[in-house]
Amino acid sequence: MFESLSERLGGVFERLTKQGALTEADVSTAMREVRVALLEADVSLPVARDFVAAVQKRAVGQEVLKSVTPGQLVVKIVHDELIQVLEGEDEPEALKIDNPPAPILMVGLQGSGKTTTTAKLARRLSEREGKRVLMASLDTNRPAAMEQLAILGQQIGVDTLPIVKGESAVQIAKRAKSQATLGGYDVYMLDTAGRLHIDEVLMDEVQAVRDIAQPRETLLVVDGLTGQDAVNVATEFEDKVGISGVVLTRMDGDGRGGAALSMRAITGKPIRFVGMGEKIDALETFEARRIAGRILGMGDIVSLVEKAQATIEAEQAERMMKRFQKGLFNMNDLRMQLEQMLKMGGMQGVMGMMPGMGKMAKAAEDAGFDDKILRQQIALINSMTKKERANPQIMQASRKRRVAAGAGLEVTDLNRLLKMHRQMSDTMKKLGKMGKGGMLKQAMR
Numbered sequence: 001m002f003e004s005l006s007e008r009l010g011g012v013f014e015r016l017t018k019q020g021a022l023t024e025a026d027v028s029t030a031m032r033e034v035r036v037a038l039l040e041a042d043v044s045l046p047v048a049r050d051f052v053a054a055v056q057k058r059a060v061g062q063e064v065l066k067s068v069t070p071g072q073l074v075v076k077i078v079h080d081e082l083i084q085v086l087e088g089e090d091e092p093e094a095l096k097i098d099n100p101p102a103p104i105l106m107v108g109l110q111g112s113g114k115t116t117t118t119a120k121l122a123r124r125l126s127e128r129e130g131k132r133v134l135m136a137s138l139d140t141n142r143p144a145a146m147e148q149l150a151i152l153g154q155q156i157g158v159d160t161l162p163i164v165k166g167e168s169a170v171q172i173a174k175r176a177k178s179q180a181t182l183g184g185y186d187v188y189m190l191d192t193a194g195r196l197h198i199d200e201v202l203m204d205e206v207q208a209v210r211d212i213a214q215p216r217e218t219l220l221v222v223d224g225l226t227g228q229d230a231v232n233v234a235t236e237f238e239d240k241v242g243i244s245g246v247v248l249t250r251m252d253g254d255g256r257g258g259a260a261l262s263m264r265a266i267t268g269k270p271i272r273f274v275g276m277g278e279k280i281d282a283l284e285t286f287e288a289r290r291i292a293g294r295i296l297g298m299g300d301i302v303s304l305v306e307k308a309q310a311t312i313e314a315e316q317a318e319r320m321m322k323r324f325q326k327g328l329f330n331m332n333d334l335r336m337q338l339e340q341m342l343k344m345g346g347m348q349g350v351m352g353m354m355p356g357m358g359k360m361a362k363a364a365e366d367a368g369f370d371d372k373i374l375r376q377q378i379a380l381i382n383s384m385t386k387k388e389r390a391n392p393q394i395m396q397a398s399r400k401r402r403v404a405a406g407a408g409l410e411v412t413d414l415n416r417l418l419k420m421h422r423q424m425s426d427t428m429k430k431l432g433k434m435g436k437g438g439m440l441k442q443a444m445r
């Protein structure tokens with residue numbers, strides 16, 4: 001079995017004192033272990049390298065709080081970064097299948113699980129979303145593959161385009177399109193031919209089909225056990241055909257799922273679903289958290305990390321409260337609050353729940369707060385220098401212009417943030433003066 005990352009890191013950090021900030025040297029040693037763990041999980045080398053560099057940057061200087069070991073802290077940072085890379089920047093949207101008949105192009109190598117996945121997805125769309133789906137196999141070289149799709153269609157009660165011998169893939173695509181339009185289908189899925197390896201003929205054919213169908217979604221099906229190879233396949237398909245998302249199959253196997261990380265990092269395309277078995281219902285929505293736990297190589301990693309996280313948050317809250325009582329509330333504190341709010345479902349929700357914060361909730365409402373604004377405000381704070389964050393008063397016109405431009409926003413946006421900071425800071429001071437047993441303590445609970 002693989003040695004778990006926390007076991008590996010345990011060794012690295014044994015000699016380390018518990019308190020204080022992580023130094024560059026501590027982190028570098030730990031990162032060697034992280035890199036090995038990633039490579040064992042089948043993450044491709046360049047991706048592992050970049051990933052480790054990003055984590056290193058984030059970890060150096062982080063303070064080790066009293067109830068967490070340095071090893072746990074590093075695991076947590078690695079875990080969070082994994083989730084961030086796996087999820088990408090954007091919120092995952094639903095599949096773009098609203099304009100009927102919406103074409104979905106399924107592409108991938110032979111044996112990747114493309115036909116099975118086509119049927120799994122068709123079943124999901126028809127059973128869960130009530131869509132009328134038509135499936136068509138374009139694999140003119142392999143009559144068996146066409147038969148396979150027809151049989152799967154019968155099993156799941158989804159229509160397939162009747163097989164006509166001697167047609168080309170493009171002809172079949174055209175027929176699927178008109179049949180889907182005439183038959184009032186919501187979605188039609190084109191299961192393209194796979195080859196054992198990528199070749200020109202295959203790519204030309206897929207391109208021609210794509211041009212006819214103008215798919216709203218082009219999903220690449222790849223075998224999650226193939227690691228590095230999977231990434232090459234994805235790059236090729238992205239270059240030649242353009243893909244909108246990825247389905248990783250065989251994630252029920254022994255593999256550690258590193259292909260997911262490589263895939264996301266290299267193609268930048270969202271992983272939509274994972275295949276979890278041969279059965280027709282074994283298709284799950286992709287969840288970054290689960291895959292992250294798996295890549296780290298331990299079942300209990302997530303709970304360990306969450307425990308550490310809860311402790312860290314409690315300690316942060318405690319420290320913050322002490323700062324507020326002293327009347328200290330700078331941009332770092334504000335950023336932490338904003339991040340918390342984002343996590344907890346927006347500003348109004350959080351403020352509304354806190355006694356004594358009603359006024360601020362009202363101010364937030366007046367300012368038209370939503371998650372987008374929270375994110376913009378965090379971006380503004382990120383764009384400040386360390387000095388400015390600690391001391392926002394020093395910000396005059398030229399600094400303001402720089403900070404706003406750095407976040408891609410206007411100075412008026414920054415002014416709004418600064419005003420909010422002043423108001424919150426005043427309120428914090430008042431609450432702080434009420435003493436330890438006062439309102440603030442209650443509010444923080």
Ligand code: GDP
Pocket residue numbers: 108109110111112113114115116117194248249250251252253274275276277278282
């Ligand atoms: P295609 O050539 O890409 O169309 O591949 P198929 O759909 O025919 O699948 C090839 C084999 O992989 C079949 O035996 C499938 O049952 C199996 N398969 C597909 N998806 C999964 C999966 O997620 N997990 C497992 N264990 N097997 C799968």
